[in-house]
Amino acid sequence: MDARRPSRAITDPMIRRVGFFTPTGNSQLPRTHSNPAGSGSSPHADSPAGNSLSPVMIPPPRHLSDRTPPLPVPETGLRQDSDRVPVGSYNASESLMGSSPSGGIALVGGEFSEESDGWYGQNEVRKHSPNLLDATLRKAPDYLSGTSAPLRLEKLKKSAQVPEKSGKADVEAQNEMQSSLKPLKTKTSKAERRALQEAQRAAKALAKEGDKSAAVSGGAAPKKPLKLPSQKKDGPPVLSSIAASDKKGGDRLPDKERKKDVPPPRMQFDDKNRVEKAKRRAVFHQTEARNRVELFRHLPQYEHGTQLPDLESRFFQLDLVHPAVYKAGLQYLAKDITGGNARCIAMLQSFKEAIKDYSTPPEKTLVRDLTAKISSYVSFFIECRPLSISMGNAIRFVKSRITKLPLTLSELEAKAALCSDIERFINEKILLAEKVIVGHAVTKIRDGDVLLTYGSSSVVEMILLHAHEMGKQFRVVVVDSRPKLEGQALLRRLVSNGLSCTYCHINAVSYIMNEVTRVFLGAASVLSNGTVHSRVGTASVAMVAHAFHVPVLICCEAYKFHERVQLDSICSNELGDPYAITEVPGRVDVNYLNNWAKKENLQLLNLMYDSTPSDYISMIVTDYGMNQY
């Protein structure tokens, strides 16, 4: 039984990461290919993804020389994946992987009803080390108690670290844990896979040569057959250690495998129990907004601005969070930092600061304690403002880096490695990605174009400025919407750089669309069904452009891709300050609702995002290339 747990945990990443591309034999191939790329002679031609793409597809690798073997650089998704293979296979240490919470807990999925007597019998086990536990479990009479015991143990181990588990011993809490812990690994790999798939699709669209497309399809094809061998590898230890009765468990494996691919449910704020729990562990108290819209009960809505003074006053009496994290959180809260990239960079920088100042407490391991620390920071960020998907991806990256730290590293080395990893993520996945996107998108701007953009997207702004610097003659239409009026800031920057601009509100978009030749839009995230999650109004603009047969180009860094699917803008969204709607700054004549916001019948809805269906989108520009829908 116990053997099953660690073995699962080890093979976990293998199944998914290896299975997608190639088994060890094949996966060596990209790795060896990318290493010469790392040596820097001709990165574009040799890098695996670059093989099939046009020369600009892959960002030129940076920090090539200082790459050390134990710390593989997440240069591309493919590269990262191939690097993980050896990690998973050589690392037989059960102490590391066996104690990984996701492995132990995810295993038990759906078996709570069966646990009975083993529940209490294993109580004293919790004080022992994992190895001791393993020993006791080996003697454990039945499989059922075995499953519940590690679960409980994990829960207790983590109880001090991960807030979700604070002292809840009931089944519900375990359910919760399961859902909250599962994502970490699956998501990383899936997000990367998504990015890769994107790149491959882009390759297919762009590469005209036959052999190249063949190479790409060769990369995608092994996906299915590969799952089998890795699972077989996984099978024997499970079956050998577990009694014959557990064949059932063996059979269930693929099921669970599939289940794990499903992204975990997000926090639903109409679930009273969970909201209560979340409130209890919150760093600060938030007052619920009144007159909430019925449709959006599942989203958090708080009175804005009420908690800020309180938080600011507590800046110097920090107990829970690092000052850098605290500062970033406050900036989110005060809306000083907005925009997917800016928020993500601020978060990563604060993590870096926190890691620099981190020292492992006695009798704790760096890997686990730091993961828990990061988790607590993340929950603080969530309290300040719900995370964007890009931030979620970045957090997953950081956590996976932490868990992947070789045990041989000293604390200092580990911290330095993490910091450089984070730095590299910022540089390559965000900053460089932006530059690559600009390089791609600029090729789509011709003289005489009229480009329309909506809101204020940092990438689109860079594209426009770059095209202007290149001497292209074009006009820009900046479409804006209430209540944030982000377009005004963009307009100001563009005009002061000498671009010819037209400014209008989103209502006038049908009027202006007649003369527009291209629409450039930013995105908060691109989901796996092609839906683009972006600033509210983007969907309307894309829709009108579609109706006028104007091509819509979405500019989105690959790190913002997510495997979640979404059909509407209601299930997952963020609510802004409702009272921002009633106030119209700069218009004294519009004061109809000045004292009306508190009326019972009147609800104010300030949505932050919406989902653009994929059929409105002509093309997605990512750092891996341009992909036609």
Add this chain to the structure above:
Amino acid sequence: MPDVQVLVNDFLNKLKKRKIEGSLATARQTAELLRSVISQQRVPYTNQARALIDAVRAVGEQLIAANPVELAVGNIVRRVLHIIREEDLSLTTAAMAGLGLSAASDDEDDADQDNHPVLSAAAVAAAARSTLRPPSLQTLLEDVPDSAAVPHTSSSGGDSEGKSKSADKSSRTRKLKHDVIEAVNELIQDIATCHEQIAEQAVEHIHQNEVILTLGSSRTVLEFLCAAKEKQRSFRVFVAEGAPRYQGHLLAKELVTRGLQTTLITDSAVFAMISRVNMVIVGAHAVMANGGVIAPVGLNMVALAAKRHAVPFVVLAGSHKLCPLYPHNPEVLLNELRSPSELLDFGEFSDCMDFGSGTASPLLHVINPTFDYVPPKLVSLFITDTGGHNPSYMYRLIADYYSADDFVVQRRSPTGR
């Protein structure tokens, strides 16, 4: 006559300065003005209708030129012209019938010639209208009783009419003007009550627990929703605020005071919310002959979103908004750009306004249109004071309200006179 000219000039000024808000007020005032024009107009003995038509046309031409975007003016001018033509026609037919019927019994009774004419003329006019009009559903159904009624009424009043005609020309002159003014009064009445008539149909279209979305503010929409509310229907309304005029705030406030569950959203959130909406109900600025709608800015976006999600897009429009013209490039030609100050704060952007590229063309343009054109394929239903109609039915309604000779008021009138 001079005082009419003063009135006309006053109204022209108001139109030019865009002082009159809304097509309803414009329509009513236009009708009132035309009424006084008609009442002041001296009519010759012969060809009186022509004189009236010319007078109305002359004024109408100026009015339309004063604000070509306000289509209600032109609509009312055409409606009045149509009324004159119809009254004239009905008088002529009545006279013909009277002549044919009561040629023998000429001077029998002089006493009651003052009472009958009005009554009989109205009846004859109605009959004439129904016979002259191309067949519609109503006339088809009412065909039999009407045709039976026409000879009856004309024969009953025939003797007196024939007498009035033969006896006194001036009474007929007065009668035409009188009838026209009566009809124009009716028109004014219709315009004033179109809200109620449209609102009466609300319960037929709004069911329990419906979710309705609207954009901006329209009095027709407000009355429509409140009428449904008064009938104990409970439903919720999403109001898009309609930047940059923010009339949606006003509508939301009104709805809240009437006790409706109201949610105010930004215009950008329309697409996000439309999937949870059962019906879009909006007002219009004008309805064109092809069924296209000139509507407050932003509605094309809403209509597209509604089409995407198969949400019915219902337009409420009084019949005075019905324009007999076919639109050509209406987004530009039938639009009006408002002040940029509604979008940008000049003080804030004063530095940007100065940035010039050296070619004297400013770098910054601000577009603030008033109207949107919603093509007929995006409209599910029109609800007018005469009932609900498909967009493709609009041309039929137009045939009912306007005579084809008046479609072009402006161009023909200089040459025609």
